[in-house]
Amino acid sequence: MKPSEKRILEVKKLTMDFGGLRAINSLDLDICDKEIAALIGPNGAGKTTFFNCITGIYKPTSGDVIIHKNGNTERINGVKPNLITKKGFARTFQNIRLFGNMTVLENVMIGRHCRSKSSVAGAIFRHKSNRQEEKDIVNFSYDILKKIGLEASVNELANNLPYGDQRRLEIARALATEPFLLLLDEPAAGMNPNETASLTDLIIRIRDEEGISILLIEHDMKLVMKLSERIFVVDYGKKIAQGTPEEIKSNPNVIKAYLGEETNA
Ligand SMILES: Nc1ncnc2c1ncn2[C@@H]1O[C@H](COP(=O)(O)OP(=O)(O)OP(=O)(O)O)[C@@H](O)[C@H]1O
Numbered sequence: 380m381k382p383s384e385k386r387i388l389e390v391k392k393l394t395m396d397f398g399g400l401r402a403i404n405s406l407d408l409d410i411c412d413k414e415i416a417a418l419i420g421p422n423g424a425g426k427t428t429f430f431n432c433i434t435g436i437y438k439p440t441s442g443d444v445i446i447h448k449n450g451n452t453e454r455i456n457g458v459k460p461n462l463i464t465k466k467g468f469a470r471t472f473q474n475i476r477l478f479g480n481m482t483v484l485e486n487v488m489i490g491r492h493c494r495s496k497s498s499v500a501g502a503i504f505r506h507k508s509n510r511q512e513e514k515d516i517v518n519f520s521y522d523i524l525k526k527i528g529l530e531a532s533v534n535e536l537a538n539n540l541p542y543g544d545q546r547r548l549e550i551a552r553a554l555a556t557e558p559f560l561l562l563l564d565e566p567a568a569g570m571n572p573n574e575t576a577s578l579t580d581l582i583i584r585i586r587d588e589e590g591i592s593i594l595l596i597e598h599d600m601k602l603v604m605k606l607s608e609r610i611f612v613v614d615y616g617k618k619i620a621q622g623t624p625e626e627i628k629s630n631p632n633v634i635k636a637y638l639g640e641e642t643n644a
């Protein structure tokens with residue numbers, strides 16, 4: 380990290396045990412303001428577990444998860460996922476988790492409800508008192524879908540979208556929570572090359588236009604090398620390297636643990 384850069388997330392010595400299995404082993408990682416960073420490593424290395432630990436799905440066995448925001452510092456270990464969302468973390472999941480029988484717009488509106496006073500039930504049954512807030516949520520959600528390029532599909536059922544669009548919709552729903560940090564778990568998985576190219580542009584735009592920091596887990600090395608300012612590499616739950624794409628490409632430990640597998644594939 381350059382001294383001039385502001386850290387927004389600081390994870391120190393994070394450890395997560397599942398019974399006898401140490402899925403994350405004393406991992407240090409930090410994210411700077413408006414940075415695009417990647418977390419890579421072989422299957423089962425602990426990447427998704429890391430996301431689950433910092434978003435409150437799992438309470439880490441030990442270590443610190445610290446956020447720095449508006450001059451305040453807060454340790455958020457064990458804080459529940461809905462509160463972590465309110466604090467400004469948003470994520471997508473390795474296995475798409477959309478409401479398939481709801482429309483594209485409704486999926487984004489659900490994301491938005493974490494920042495509104497009315498409940499999701501209130502929105503669905505449309506209580507009178509909630510109507511203005513509902514209108515605002517619809518407009519806000521529609522604007523996000525425009526930015527993401529899904530405005531033509533607002534009334535489609537999420538299940539009927541092409542796969543690449545479903546992944547983009549997950550990002551739209553995450554953005555509806557107005558995060559300062561966006562965590563993407565394998566956003567390009569299953570995408571064709573055209574979809575991956577447009578995802579790459581989208582991620583850059585989210586950072587440049589919205590000022591949101593991004594940490595992505597990804598197996599597509601071309602995408603990782605193109606997008607990331609810094610890369611963290613894990614293997615068996617341990618960080619084995621961190622650095623710029625150039626540094627990572629030439630790191631012998633990384634080649635042995637991970638990139639070697641890919642290039643030989
Ligand atoms: N809830 C759980 N209970 C027990 N073991 C778990 C649990 N979640 C993850 N693990 C184990 O922790 C290790 C890390 O899993 P994780 O899903 O974090 O890997 P990953 O790096 O995301 O892999 P992939 O690239 O395949 O998605 C694996 O050995 C996995 O089986």
Ligand SMILES: [Mg+2]
Nearest residue numbers: 426427428473
């Ligand atoms: Mg995973």
